Amino acid sequence: MADGFGPGPAAGGMPESLDRLVTELARLPGIGRRTAQRLAVHLVRADAQQSIQLARSLDMARERIVRCHRCFGFSEAPVCGICLDPRRETTLVCVVEEPTDVLLVERTAEWRGLYHVLGGALSPLEGIDPADLTLAQLEERIAEDGVTEVVVATNPTMSGEATASYVADLLRGRCRVTRPASGLPVGSDLDQADELTIGKAFSGRRDLA
Amino acid sequence: MADGFGPGPAAGGMPESLDRLVTELARLPGIGRRTAQRLAVHLVRADAQQSIQLARSLDMARERIVRCHRCFGFSEAPVCGICLDPRRETTLVCVVEEPTDVLLVERTAEWRGLYHVLGGALSPLEGIDPADLTLAQLEERIAEDGVTEVVVATNPTMSGEATASYVADLLRGRCRVTRPASGLPVGSDLDQADELTIGKAFSGRRDLA
Numbered sequence: 001m002a003d004g005f006g007p008g009p010a011a012g013g014m015p016e017s018l019d020r021l022v023t024e025l026a027r028l029p030g031i032g033r034r035t036a037q038r039l040a041v042h043l044v045r046a047d048a049q050q051s052i053q054l055a056r057s058l059d060m061a062r063e064r065i066v067r068c069h070r071c072f073g074f075s076e077a078p079v080c081g082i083c084l085d086p087r088r089e090t091t092l093v094c095v096v097e098e099p100t101d102v103l104l105v106e107r108t109a110e111w112r113g114l115y116h117v118l119g120g121a122l123s124p125l126e127g128i129d130p131a132d133l134t135l136a137q138l139e140e141r142i143a144e145d146g147v148t149e150v151v152v153a154t155n156p157t158m159s160g161e162a163t164a165s166y167v168a169d170l171l172r173g174r175c176r177v178t179r180p181a182s183g184l185p186v187g188s189d190l191d192q193a194d195e196l197t198i199g200k201a202f203s204g205r206r207d208l209a
Numbered sequence: 210m211a212d213g214f215g216p217g218p219a220a221g222g223m224p225e226s227l228d229r230l231v232t233e234l235a236r237l238p239g240i241g242r243r244t245a246q247r248l249a250v251h252l253v254r255a256d257a258q259q260s261i262q263l264a265r266s267l268d269m270a271r272e273r274i275v276r277c278h279r280c281f282g283f284s285e286a287p288v289c290g291i292c293l294d295p296r297r298e299t300t301l302v303c304v305v306e307e308p309t310d311v312l313l314v315e316r317t318a319e320w321r322g323l324y325h326v327l328g329g330a331l332s333p334l335e336g337i338d339p340a341d342l343t344l345a346q347l348e349e350r351i352a353e354d355g356v357t358e359v360v361v362a363t364n365p366t367m368s369g370e371a372t373a374s375y376v377a378d379l380l381r382g383r384c385r386v387t388r389p390a391s392g393l394p395v396g397s398d399l400d401q402a403d404e405l406t407i408g409k410a411f412s413g414r415r416d417l418a
Contacts, residue, residue: 043267
């Protein structure tokens with residue numbers, strides 16, 4: 001192949017330390033190898049200040065972020081800013097699977113009640129039982145805080161729906177239990193929906209119990 | 210709004226340190242705020258080992274990556290592995306704009322010659338003149354290494370085409386100067402093309418001088 005084309009030596013050209021950085025970045029969720037390469041090159045070429053700031057903010061977040069003792073959402077204090085916000089309707093609780101779901105609902109700016117993070121969804125196959133979720137703490141809050149309505153905003157997936165049914169059965173007769181209506185495509189995660197869809201799903205919520 | 214819906218207090222729910230990490234991540238190229246949030250949450254929740262390894266590989270890459278003295282591509286030594294590889298056709302040189310373009314062409318495993326990184330493309334508007342590129346070093350290599358063909362694989366953009374013409378004029382009569390043919394959509398960057406497209410563009414290259 002004197003013209004320089006055709007299968008050559010193993011495709012390389014990537015210095016080892018750069019390759020290792022690309023590999024680490026590609027382990028992050030949703031980051032493919034090509035995006036990882038672009039990020040790696042950017043980080044290697046960026047001025048030192050930017051990568052130091054990134055590393056510092058990661059350290060700080062890892063150090064400070066804990067779970068709120070009341071709602072189990074992300075917090076930097078024992079009780080989070082939402083739980084302590086006096087403008088919130090404390091009789092309304094939105095139940096979600098993960099702390100990130102709180103951020104998603106908050107971005108719609110539609111919900112003025114509080115939250116309760118279950119820490120997952122029921123899944124017999126994955127061995128996630130009711131005891132693995134913060135259901136006892138939810139019941140406690142319902143009883144102690146005079147909660148009148150619980151909106152169960154678990155993901156519209158098999159396990160999310162099962163969890164919603166379970167919560168409805170658990171709380172039946174104690175308060176109104178609703179579920180966000182259509183808008184969320186079945187089989188997807190809250191994570192994939194836009195603010196408008198999540199907002200619409202909330203305003204069209206239906207009674208479960 | 211006693212039912213808990215409607216515009217509420219400023220959308221928040223994101224602890225400050227997490228928000229700062231999201232902001233830092235969103236400064237990376239191609240990372241929107243939503244992806245940044247997903248990455249931040251992942252990094253905060255991942256086991257310490259993963260984020261330590263990421264930080265360490267970033268430090269290591271930043272420390273070790275330099276430019277090859279010969280081709281100006283990424284390297285961990287004064288002269289890079291491609292330039293030193295005895296299986297490479299040293300009489301064939303592929304001219305690219307950026308070090309990352311070397312990685313892209315290498316991934317096609319089609320090119321067995323060497324590279325020369327210009328360090329950009331001519332752009333009078335941005336004040337990038339021939340003197341800002343590694344053109345003198347390219348001329349030197351042509352003269353010293355008995356180069357018979359230069360493939361100018363600058364981006365198929367205005368400035369990339371202008372640079373290719375400039376290189377063709379500069380080297381006319383000294384060696385064959387070619388340009389990868391169709392396949393690369395005009396107006397885009399090499400960065401956006403897949404391996405197959407880049408490979409095809411190489412095999413269908415046309416003479417410029």
